[in-house]
Amino acid sequence: MTHKHRIADLLNSESPLEQITVQGWVRTRRDSRDFSFIELNDGSCLANIQVIAEQTIPGFESITLMTTGSAISLRADLIASPGKGQRWELKATRLELLGAAPEDFPLQKKRHSDEFLRTIAHLRPRTNKYGAMFRIRARLAQAIHDFFNSRGVYWIHTPVITGADCEGAGEMFHVTTLDLAKVPLQDSKVNFDKDFFGKEANLTVSGQLSVETFCLSLGKVYTFGPTFRAENSNTSRHIAEFWMVEPEVAFADLNDNMALGQELIKYLVHFVMNNCADDLDLFARFVDPTLMQRLCNIAGEDFPRVSYTDAVSILQQSNHNFVYRPEWGKDLQSEHERFLTEEYFQRPVIVHDYPKQIKAFYMRQNDDDKTVAAMDVLVPSIGEIIGGSQREERLHKLETRIIELGLKPADYWWYLDTRKYGSVQHAGFGMGFERLLMLVTGVSNIRDVIPFPRTPRQLDF
RNA sequence: UCCUCGGUAGCUCAGUCGGUAGAGCGGGUGACUGUUAAUCACCAUGUCGGCGGUUCGAGCCCGUCCCGGGGAGCCA
Numbered sequence: 001m002t003h004k005h006r007i008a009d010l011l012n013s014e015s016p017l018e019q020i021t022v023q024g025w026v027r028t029r030r031d032s033r034d035f036s037f038i039e040l041n042d043g044s045c046l047a048n049i050q051v052i053a054e055q056t057i058p059g060f061e062s063i064t065l066m067t068t069g070s071a072i073s074l075r076a077d078l079i080a081s082p083g084k085g086q087r088w089e090l091k092a093t094r095l096e097l098l099g100a101a102p103e104d105f106p107l108q109k110k111r112h113s114d115e116f117l118r119t120i121a122h123l124r125p126r127t128n129k130y131g132a133m134f135r136i137r138a139r140l141a142q143a144i145h146d147f148f149n150s151r152g153v154y155w156i157h158t159p160v161i162t163g164a165d166c167e168g169a170g171e172m173f174h175v176t177t178l179d180l181a182k183v184p185l186q187d188s189k190v191n192f193d194k195d196f197f198g199k200e201a202n203l204t205v206s207g208q209l210s211v212e213t214f215c216l217s218l219g220k221v222y223t224f225g226p227t228f229r230a231e232n233s234n235t236s237r238h239i240a241e242f243w244m245v246e247p248e249v250a251f252a253d254l255n256d257n258m259a260l261g262q263e264l265i266k267y268l269v270h271f272v273m274n275n276c277a278d279d280l281d282l283f284a285r286f287v288d289p290t291l292m293q294r295l296c297n298i299a300g301e302d303f304p305r306v307s308y309t310d311a312v313s314i315l316q317q318s319n320h321n322f323v324y325r326p327e328w329g330k331d332l333q334s335e336h337e338r339f340l341t342e343e344y345f346q347r348p349v350i351v352h353d354y355p356k357q358i359k360a361f362y363m364r365q366n367d368d369d370k371t372v373a374a375m376d377v378l379v380p381s382i383g384e385i386i387g388g389s390q391r392e393e394r395l396h397k398l399e400t401r402i403i404e405l406g407l408k409p410a411d412y413w414w415y416l417d418t419r420k421y422g423s424v425q426h427a428g429f430g431m432g433f434e435r436l437l438m439l440v441t442g443v444s445n446i447r448d449v450i451p452f453p454r455t456p457r458q459l460d461f
Numbered sequence: 462u463c464c465u466c467g468g469u470a471g472c473u474c475a476g477u478c479g480g481u482a483g484a485g486c487g488g489g490u491g492a493c494u495g496u497u498a499a500u501c502a503c504c505a506u507g508u509c510g511g512c513g514g515u516u517c518g519a520g521c522c523c524g525u526c527c528c529g530g531g532g533a534g535c536c537a
Contacts, residue, residue, distance in 0.1 A: 028497090028498070030494095030495095030496050030497075030499060031496095032493080032494060032495080032496070033492090033493075033494080035495085035496095036496095037495080037496050037497075037499095039497080039498095050496085050497080052495080052496090068487095081495090082495070083495050083496065083497075084495090084496095084497080085496090085497050086497085103471090103487095103488055103489080104471070104488095105471095106471070106472080107472095108471080108472065108486075108487050108488090108498095109486090109487075109498050110472070110473085110486055110487065110498070111472090111473080111486095111498095112472065112473085113472085113473075114530095115529060115530070116472070116473090118529090119529095171535090206537090227537080229535085229536075229537085231534095231535055231536075232462055232535090233462095233534085233535060233536075234462080234463095235531095235532080235533080235534090235535090235536095236530090236531080236532095237536085237537085238535080238536070238537080239537095242537065243537095244537060245537095323533090333533085333534090334532090334533075334534090335533095383536095383537095384536070384537065385537070386537080387536075387537065430537060431537070432536085432537030433537085434537075435537060436537095445530090446537095456462095457527095457528085458528095
């Protein structure tokens with residue numbers, strides 16, 4: 001089998017090459033009477049390579065079929081380009097049409113709207129923008145693993161199908177093998193005893209509870225995988241299936257947790273700036289002109305930390321005209337978060353120690369009996385990118401809280417066991433991977449940073 | 462789910478006062494050229510989101526449903 005060259009490697013070549021094989025998809029073609037120029041892309045990088053094909057070479061008879069979108073293979077010499085605009089070009093000695101793209105190929109040599117490209121999500125990675133997006137996505141996912149691996153944090157594969165609702169709230173997707181046309185009933189309720197697991201099953205909304213048990217075994221762990229929320233959310237920041245990074249660290253408190261969140265975000269921002277420069281540049285030029293400034297800002301100084309109580313004071317003392325008046329005890333509204341991160345601090349900000357009545361049962365109660373050791377990392381234009389807390393490690397307090405919220409301790413027996421045996425302070429958080437991608441690329445709709453977005457009433461592809 | 466703005470050619474959009482529809486890009490044909498989203502000439506674009514209503518007549522007005530954008534809530 002002949003060695004096939006990636007266009008990314010060819011464009012970085014130190015010297016000319018003779019008789020190589022290159023394969024890819026035609027982006028555009030410019031014909032002259034005696035020869036044609038082909039802009040070829042193989043997905044290995046943003047840039048195309050220019051191919052020059054003279055009409056005398058074998059395979060040229062198919063040139064008119066090598067339209068935008070067609071797959072071709074060619075033998076060529078890599079030569080210094082005599083034309084302007086590129087260092088290297090391929091002088092083809094043989095052309096072969098592998099897969100034609102008829103004239104109804106929907107991608108054209110012009111800008112398309114994101115809304116249109118979403119309707120052809122199976123083809124959009126062939127555009128510059130989405131090719132860049134999904135290369136960055138792949139690299140960044142790997143960088144997350146590298147970050148944790150290099151710090152001795154173990155990757156735990158938490159289950160996708162679960163029997164308990166981690167948050168004690170939030171809509172979940174049911175998982176069932178029951179025949180929905182004739183659901184078995186008992187006392188006019190669904191008899192899940194007849195279902196696959198013999199009990200009600202759902203898709204996970206978070207791997208947190210699972211990963212907590214593992215941090216109390218392996219010390220530092222994380223989970224990174226898809227999570228599912230059946231909320232009827234119709235916003236540019238929510239999807240029903242998204243990827244979440246959830247580290248959980250034993251012997252760590254809220255301060256350690258905030259430090260880890262900041263370190264992770266800074267590491268990943270540095271990573272894309274250093275390793276995805278070409279793809280990133282596309283977003284900086286065509287999507288968000290303020291992108292590089294923002295990334296430098298994030299990569300720079302520490303994120304300010306402010307308690308929820310102080311944050312509410314800042315909001316109340318500002319002259320900003322909010323639709324919802326900031327008030328202690330109520331959750332921060334989007335407009336409040338945006339004010340804090342975009343106007344007041346003008347950088348990512350960590351808000352911590354929230355009122356316990358607006359937070360989940362597993363968060364550690366503070367001595368003031370009013371707040372819990374929770375923290376959110378808020379970033380400009382996106383809002384919450386990380387939500388986490390130090391966990392309640394005291395068995396009695398945790399049980400009491402579960403009961404207060406109307407949950408059944410029996411459902412959490414295995415979770416409570418971890419507080420019974422060798423319990424220790426620990427903390428963790430969840431970072432939305434798609435929101436990180438939005439932050440890093442400046443793309444404003446979450447549907448455009450995941451290959452095939454799942455949203456209410458939308459399950460194509 | 463709520464508020465709001467939209468849905469017209471393959472794509473991006475215009476369409477005045479209600480009188481059966483237009484541009485650019487893309488596509489086709491030809492010319493020309495080491496071209497760079499090439500250029501020039503010519504040609505064809507259509508269930509005006511669906512259904513119902515008002516009207517002599519609806520892309521335009523009314524009702525309803527579907528889909529999309531922006532915002533809100535929920536959160537990652």
